[in-house]
Amino acid sequence: MIGEVIPNIVRFHEYLIKRTDDRVRDYPLMQSPVQMTLILLGYVFLVLYAGPRYMANRKPYKLKTAMVIYNFCMVASNAYIVYEFLMSGWGTTYTWRCDLIDPSTNPRALRMIRASWLFYFSKYVELLDTAFFVLRKKHSQVTFLHIFHHSFMPWSWWWGITLTPEGGMGSFHAMVNAMVHVIMYTYYGLAAAGPRFQKYLWWKKYMTAIQLIxxxxxxxxxxxxxxxEKCDYQVPIFIHLIWIYGMFFFVLFSNFWIQAYVKGKRLPAITEDKPKQNGFVSGSEAVAVPNGKHLENGTDHYTNGFALSAKIKEV
Structure with a gap:
């Protein structure tokens, strides 16, 4: 039994190498699933074990300047990704309905492939979100949901880039996500810059609506x-996965919306030791800050728009 496992894995790996689209084969991290899997396993090991042990007897790093630079670099990179998605199809030739995968090597298709790969690569850069938490000893923010999200996204996108690099209608969610990240990292950058920028964060409460939309x-x-009536999209499994992913998180976020608004609570802001991670609340408690007050540390974090909270308290 065990003797058959390794040969089957080798055969599957060889199949993937042959199946990899020639147009993306030479891009970094696209030669084999082994590379990206090892990177993501290393990420999990570092943030769950090596990082906390390294920081155990050390004071937390401030990293204010690094965080400001990082967040605004993410704003710029995501804005560029959105622009490339628009210019390579979504703002030019796509119908926004049944847009098939273009298997050709025309300039537009190659540009869309580059945009898709840049989005995929940006997910590795976003792993620094967690690194900042570990180095600042915000270990309570490194939850299962946060780690799952940051590791699953690049892992799943490798398969999409490998099999359908041009994407067609399957690339729409990436463009929308990059748009939202422009807004989110703008907020993070201003918040990380310090209390003097709090007056520019009056739109914080609209982050929830943006994520839901x-x-x-x-x-x-x-x-x-x-x-x-007919849509011959070449790899429909990705359509199903995108729908499941979107609906799953829509349900989670709707629950947060009900807790925050329908039940009379203000949109929860998160305390210094219990922030949000790209949309998932990191921790079991969210603290609602009275209207008109702001957090001063600038570290409250969303994870792609979802906040999960077991308890909401008012301070």
């Missing part, structure tokens, strides 16, 4: 596939 838009767009 993101998944409504993505889910509605991808749902068209199920109602079209």
């Amino acid at each position: 993101q998944f409504i838009v993505v889910s509605v767009h991808i749902s068209q596939y199920y109602f079209m």
Whole structure:
């Protein structure tokens, strides 16, 4: 039994290498699933074991300047990714309905492939979000949901880039996500810059609505596939996965919306030791800050728009 496992893994690996789209084969991290898997396993090991042990007897690093630079670099890179998605199809030739994968080597298709790969690569850069938490000894923020999100996204996107690098209608959610990240990292950058920038964060409460709209838009767009008379999208499994992913997080975020607004609570802000991670609240308690007050540390963090909270308290 065990003797058959390794040969089967080798055969599957060889199949993937042959199946990898020639147009993306030479891009970094695309030669084999082994590379990206080892990177992501190393990420999990560092943030769960090596990082906390290294910081155990050390004072937390401040990293204010590094965080400001990092966040605004992410703003610029995500804005560029959005621009490339628009210029390579979504703002030019795509119908926004049943847009098939273009297997050709025309300049537009190659530009879309580059945009998709840049989005994929940006997910590795976002691993620094967790590194900042570990180095600042915000270990309570490094939750299972945070780690799962940051490791699953680049892992799953490797398969998409390998099999369908041009993407077609399957790339829409990436463009929308990059748009949202422009807004989110702008907020993070200003918040990390210190209390003097709090007056520019009056729109903080709208972050919740932006995140909710993101998944409504993505889910509605991808749902068209199920109602079209005919759509010959070449790899429909990615359509199903995008729909499941969007609806799953839409349900989670809707629950947060109900807790924050329908039940009379203000949008929760997170304390210094219990922030949000790209949309998932890191921890079991969220603390609602009275209207008009702001956190001064600038570290409250969302994870792609989702906040999960077991308890909401008012201070």
